[in-house]
Amino acid sequence: MANSKEVAIKDLASSPEFIQELLPSAERTALLYHLSYLCLGEFPKLERIIRDRAVETQLLFGSSEALLLKCVETSDNLVTLLFPMLKKAVEKNKPNLANKYLEKAIKWIDEIIDDVGKIVKRYEKLNVDVASSTSDISTEKKQTKEQKQQQTSEMKALQKILDDLEKEINNVNEEKNKTEKKMEEKESEIQTFISTLTSKTEESSEKVSGWKKSLHVFTRIVPFISNIISYAVKMVTGTTDEPVLKAHTDVLSLLTAEKENLRKQEWEIQNKLMQHQLKLAQLKIENGDIPDANHLVEVQKCLTQIQQILIQLQVFWEKVGSLLNSLKQKTSAGEDMIEDLDDLKEEFLESVEAAKGCWTSFGKSCIKANGIFSIQAKSAYKFLEISPSSLSKDEWQTQYDIVIEKLQILGSDDNGSAAVPAIEQ
Template identity: 50%
Template sequence: MNIRILFILAKKPRLQTEETSASCSTHTELAVRDCSWSPEFIQDLLPSAERTALLYHLSYLCLGGFPKLERLIRERALETQMLFGSSEAVLLKCVGTSSNLVTSLFPMLMKAVEKNKPVLAVKYLEKAKSWIDDIIRAVEDMVKRYDEQNRSVASCTSDVFQEKKETEEKLQKHSEEMKSLEEAVKNLQDELKEVSRHMESTQNRIDSVNAELQEHIEKCSRRRHGILRALVPFYAVIQDSKMAPAEEAKTHSLKSQISGLNSDKSSLQRKEWDVNVRLTDLQLKLASSKIQLGVIPSPVHLNDVQQCLSRIMGILIQLKKFWEKVGTTLDSLKKKTFVNEDLIDDLEDMKEELLESVEAAGQYWQRFGSCCLRAQGIFSIQSRDAYKFLQIDPSSLSPAEWQKQRNSIMEKLSNINTVDSPTGAITE
């Protein structure tokens, strides 16, 4: 019957001799060493995962005062945290599948081959194929999710750039508005001083003309009625006394001057009030503009956020490549395990080759599962502990605490080393 067999068909027969056994062992060891799934394959996982969380933390820290961006970074960070959690779950699935193949299915398959039971062997092979296809689909889904997350972070980066642009424009607009208001306030203050100066001058002239009129009336009164009559208010004198034409003309002239000056004074008072009203309005607008300018956060840290997000995008691309390589490795293991062969009813002629193939395949899958377990531990730590900073509102931090956190993040970023760091390296 036709079937895809879950083995590598060895070229040499499996002979029960010490020499052949040693040769087979050497062949299997070389095959395992040649497997692309090696510790170096996950060497960058830990530093990449650590950097991702730290860069999110730095971005989040720099967004105090930008509620919209703070929310977006929080969302992207939580999505990445959940993505790491899903990565852990898929790697555990890889570990579980590898373990089940090596410890359960392969031994049963070997017994079926040894006992010449092709139907049972077919059943086990199809079961293995189902398991492998299942984890391949899960890995393919992870590749898509990392790609989607990368696009999401790219969109967030674009939002940060736009917010930075709008904030700078807003700052410039408010600065220009404040400058314009300050100039307008100064102009009105100068105008008010000029009006006050004119009012003072007009009042002095009024006082002067009033004094002249009083003196004129008194002179007329003394001449016509004597010194006692001068004690009577001048308006009574004007009403009761008949003046000479020249005296009356001067009196009329002085009164006209006073009337005109009072009219000018009233006009100046109205103007003074109008200027005061406009000045008060502008001063309130200027005060409001200063308050608003103080509320507008400085965009200086948005450059850091943008750079952090760009680096996160690069790391997500690396992690996507990691999952693509997981998929490639799985496909390679599948091809090394499933070969188009005819499994005849009588297994005697190929029994030794099939048994040797099962043993070799088991070595590959055991190696794959071991490395998946290490990678799973990395994603587990990051998804569980690395995003606790999201519980703190960055705008609530004092300047000293803010700087302390920033220094701590930068120190951690500087200490991450892909190869030499004991935390970054994953050894046998």
């Protein structure tokens, strides 16, 4: 795993709720560890390996909880301290006052960037450890070749079904990735169009100049694409630019619906896959085989997703810091925002007020994510207290069914795309 922002594939900060993309991966991780524990825990060496990795993950989730709490506090400081002081600076024409609070905000953000970077490195190390554990389990399997390993015709038939379902999932994933790329391209087109709106100066109408200035200010204190687009739609209403922006947003809405439809298709196939994987797993255990470590492979996918999103969180705060630095520099030079707003104070204040709502929403998302990581750190790994080898067949099956049901419910939620929540044998 590369220890750099190259891991981040796309800009997740399209809306204040982007941080909630963490939630399904965080919750799924414990469930997948539980499945690994149930399927491999009858072998003492493998039980110890899984236990060590699960405890390591639990501790890291505790640190992630603290990091998200810091994001909540910083968002709250922006809403309750920075934005009110910016408004006060505009109202009283005091750029030095604005600079003072911008400097404080930039310091808060620099601290978060550093903290996120440290957590990302820990996720990288954990992912390497889990990969090593998967390799250890594979080695253990090779050392048990003397056990019966002949495949039955039923096992072969199930494997054929699994292979076909895997192909279906890959096809759906490919289509979903294409749709996401189209969405990113369309969002980029819309951002470019909005930039052209705020850069035009030839119009003489004071009203037009006002809404463009308001939109320009908003884009410099709100980093969320969806909020920028919504604000732009509101600003252009009744102008000649409205039809163009509407055409762009209509396409984006269609692409969003298409992506959601593909996500649902993906989860339906995954549910079928899970059912057949359970049957094959049971047959292989009865046949004397050590199950594969596919649950841990899925754990790696979840940890990678969390790491990617945290890298995006780091990039996000860097972007916010850059925006505030730019605002501070131009305010100091008397070029922008504060000293030249005698005729546009109302628009500036309106933009700041709208920005407060966006940042409040982001803070609430961080609170929700913080709560999930808190649960994961404190209670989601209680299954480690009981060795799977001590469970009766019925107890084992009951635990397995409960975990599978939770994974199915998690995958049907509208809080993010699901990774494959089942094992392959």
